Amino acid sequence: MNKENKTIDPKTIKGWGIDADPKNDPTYPMRERMNVSQDPDSKHRPASLQPVDVEVLKSIERPNVSAVFGTPEPPSGLSGAIRRLAFHYSENRYRHWLPLIVADRVNMVEGLIDDLAHGKVPNLWAEKGYDMDWKYKRGSLILKLAAVTAMSAGLAVWLSSGGDKAGNGRRPKAGRRSKGYIDYNDYSS
Amino acid sequence: MEYRGPRRVRAVQKPMPEIKHPQDAIVRVLRTCICGSDLHLYNGNVPDTRVGSTFGHEFVGEIVEVGKEVTKVKVGDRVIVPFNIACGECHFCRQGMFGNCHESNTEATAVGAIFGYSHTAGGFDGGQAEYARVPYANVGPTIIPPDMDLDDAVLLTDVTPTGYQAAEMAGIQTGDTVVVFGAGPIGIMAARCAWLFGAGRVIIIDKEDYRLEFARGYSYCEAYNYREMDDPVVFIKKITDWMGADVCIDAVGAEAQGNALQTITGRKLLLQAGSATALHWAINSVKKGGVVSIVGVYGPTDNLVPIGNVLNKGLTVRANQASVKRLLPRLIDHVQNGILNPKGLITHRIPLEEVADGYRMFSAKLDECIKTVLIPPTANR
Numbered sequence: 001m002n003k004e005n006k007t008i009d010p011k012t013i014k015g016w017g018i019d020a021d022p023k024n025d026p027t028y029p030m031r032e033r034m035n036v037s038q039d040p041d042s043k044h045r046p047a048s049l050q051p052v053d054v055e056v057l058k059s060i061e062r063p064n065v066s067a068v069f070g071t072p073e074p075p076s077g078l079s080g081a082i083r084r085l086a087f088h089y090s091e092n093r094y095r096h097w098l099p100l101i102v103a104d105r106v107n108m109v110e111g112l113i114d115d116l117a118h119g120k121v122p123n124l125w126a127e128k129g130y131d132m133d134w135k136y137k138r139g140s141l142i143l144k145l146a147a148v149t150a151m152s153a154g155l156a157v158w159l160s161s162g163g164d165k166a167g168n169g170r171r172p173k174a175g176r177r178s179k180g181y182i183d184y185n186d187y188s189s
Numbered sequence: 190m191e192y193r194g195p196r197r198v199r200a201v202q203k204p205m206p207e208i209k210h211p212q213d214a215i216v217r218v219l220r221t222c223i224c225g226s227d228l229h230l231y232n233g234n235v236p237d238t239r240v241g242s243t244f245g246h247e248f249v250g251e252i253v254e255v256g257k258e259v260t261k262v263k264v265g266d267r268v269i270v271p272f273n274i275a276c277g278e279c280h281f282c283r284q285g286m287f288g289n290c291h292e293s294n295t296e297a298t299a300v301g302a303i304f305g306y307s308h309t310a311g312g313f314d315g316g317q318a319e320y321a322r323v324p325y326a327n328v329g330p331t332i333i334p335p336d337m338d339l340d341d342a343v344l345l346t347d348v349t350p351t352g353y354q355a356a357e358m359a360g361i362q363t364g365d366t367v368v369v370f371g372a373g374p375i376g377i378m379a380a381r382c383a384w385l386f387g388a389g390r391v392i393i394i395d396k397e398d399y400r401l402e403f404a405r406g407y408s409y410c411e412a413y414n415y416r417e418m419d420d421p422v423v424f425i426k427k428i429t430d431w432m433g434a435d436v437c438i439d440a441v442g443a444e445a446q447g448n449a450l451q452t453i454t455g456r457k458l459l460l461q462a463g464s465a466t467a468l469h470w471a472i473n474s475v476k477k478g479g480v481v482s483i484v485g486v487y488g489p490t491d492n493l494v495p496i497g498n499v500l501n502k503g504l505t506v507r508a509n510q511a512s513v514k515r516l517l518p519r520l521i522d523h524v525q526n527g528i529l530n531p532k533g534l535i536t537h538r539i540p541l542e543e544v545a546d547g548y549r550m551f552s553a554k555l556d557e558c559i560k561t562v563l564i565p566p567t568a569n570r
Contacts, residue, residue, distance in 0.1 A: 004402075004405065005405065005411040005413075008409055010384060010387075010388065010389055010390075013409050014527065015384065015385050015523065015528035015529070016385070017363065017385070017386070018523075018528065019357075019385040019386050019519070020362075020386050020387035021386075022362065043280075044278055044279060044280065044283075045292060046212070046276050046278050046292055046325075048210060048211045048212065049210075050209050050210040056295050056296070056312075057296055058295050059295065059296055059298050061298045062291075062295070065295045066293050066295045066302075066311075067276060067292040068209070068210045068213075068274070068276075068293050068302075068325065069293070069294070069295045069296075069311065069312060070308065070311050070312025070313035071209060071312070072239075072313075072314045073239040073240070073308070073312070079239075083237065087296075091297055091298060091299050091489060097488075097490050100237045100309075101236050101459065103237070104233060104236065104237065104238055107194075107239055107240045108193070108194030108195070108233075108240055111193050111240035122193065122199075123199075124197065126199065126545055127193055127197040127198060127545050128196055128545065129545040129546045129547070129548055129549025129550065130549065131549075132546050132549040132555050132556075133549065133553065135556075136555040136556050137555060
């Protein structure tokens with residue numbers, strides 16, 4: 001594969017060097033060029049401000065709500081409570097970001113519950129786009145599904161066979177030979 | 190498009206967006222793309238990505254409604270919508286830093302506002318929809334030239350400016366050797382644009398042979414698969430006369446593969462703000478005194494990178510979200526003059542209703558996917 005690389009004369013490439021600039025020093029130093037480094041109006045804001053008619057969580061690293069902001073999906077439920085808590089802390093702190101990630105996961109469960117509450121069973125196959133795997137990567141999809149099925153079955157077997165060993169007040173008494181399962185009809189003891 | 194949790198999206202009917210600010214416009218979306226950085230959201234790696242959100246920061250459309258202070262565009266105009274939301278008036282916008290506006294994101298100061306990119310990036314719904322609310326319509330939206338293909342236009346919202354700015358920030362001097370990590374659409378475009386700044390040699394590194402082959406043809410660059418190398422850093426040193434590249438560009442970001450420790454801690458356990466493998470390689474592959482340009486997206490917490498080497502090698506590191514508004518006039522010229530061919534990156538066109546399939550195909554790199562365009566059902570009215 002790597003053998004296919006060819007040497008090319010850059011000057012034959014359309015547009016070569018068209019934007020070359022020995023003084024190229026973009027982005028941050030641009031403020032020097034534009035003479036705003038000593039900006040007398042650095043706090044300038046747009047004249048019109050979006051009315052705050054939904055709950056907006058504000059970073060404590062700024063003094064105000066920005067002139068425009070997104071309104072979809074305001075905080076709600078348990079995830080919203082976690083998000084509100086996170087915004088007590090600055091963006092400099094893990095206790096800001098980690099709760100937000102936790103809230104995202106809680107929000108996912110809330111979304112599932114909300115779907116079910118509205119009589120909608122999520123089509124996980126479609127939402128995960130597995131039709132594409134079926135079309136282009138069927139072998140590995142089947143392998144993945146087989147692995148998940150095998151693990152689920154193994155877990156089910158383990159739980160059903162190991163549940164009695166775990167106790168729960170149903171451990172066979174010493175000296176008695178275990179049947180390997182719990183016989184709820186056996187009152188002989 | 191609606192996000193339901195990690196790797197779960199679906200198409201739903203949502204209410205029409207409304208004018209919320211006098212400078213808002215409502216746009217009927219004509220083309221929208223899935224971006225590599227959407228995968229960070231899709232995988233659930235960006236904090237404060239709320240269920241019910243609509244992603245999509247690459248879109249073009251037709252203005253169907255404007256707020257009372259909108260004067261620069263009118264109903265019926267077809268516009269390129271830059272991915273970042275910028276007021277044009279704040280301290281940062283007036284420096285041309287339209288990707289770092291201070292008046293569009295209440296929820297974080299570490300990032301400007303981006304359409305459809307979580308509440309950490311402002312909480313705006315994105316353009317993977319039939320209609321979208323576009324704030325500051327006097328600033329961002331740029332009228333699409335009549336002779337420009339919509340497919341070219343939609344790739345001027347992010348891919349082309351981000352790839353171009355990656356090369357621009359690299360401060361490429363005539364004859365420089367440029368190494369681009371990542372042969373996704375941004376990396377391929379960065380490699381192509383490196384020539385515009387006078388690069389003498391352009392090399393791209395990835396793990397997908399089909400993308401490397403594409404990059405070789407599209408960007409006229411050398412392309413190498415890191416899976417065929419013992420160590421990509423040693424490989425690059427070796428092919429640059431043991432000096433290292435003049436410039437390295439990280440066009441991968443948080444989803445990088447190639448290092449188990451980074452993958453496990455950055456992508457699986459989220460102990461880092463993404464896997465910083467590409468950035469790690471960039472820092473170690475660039476020559477002493479060289480430039481590392483970062484356009485790959487990382488999260489807001491921390492990453493494991495060899496910062497000591499940045500110091501000891503005397504490197505310059507430059508990074509930013511692309512300032513799309515600033516770059517658009519130049520890039521429109523390049524497209525109209527045939528120098529850049531953005532639509533050449535598009536490999537798949539998918540109806541918006543099949544958005545879940547589009548995400549799966551793009552994230553799993555199925556069917557040799559490089560760039561996916563979503564077409565809303567209302568686009569052809």
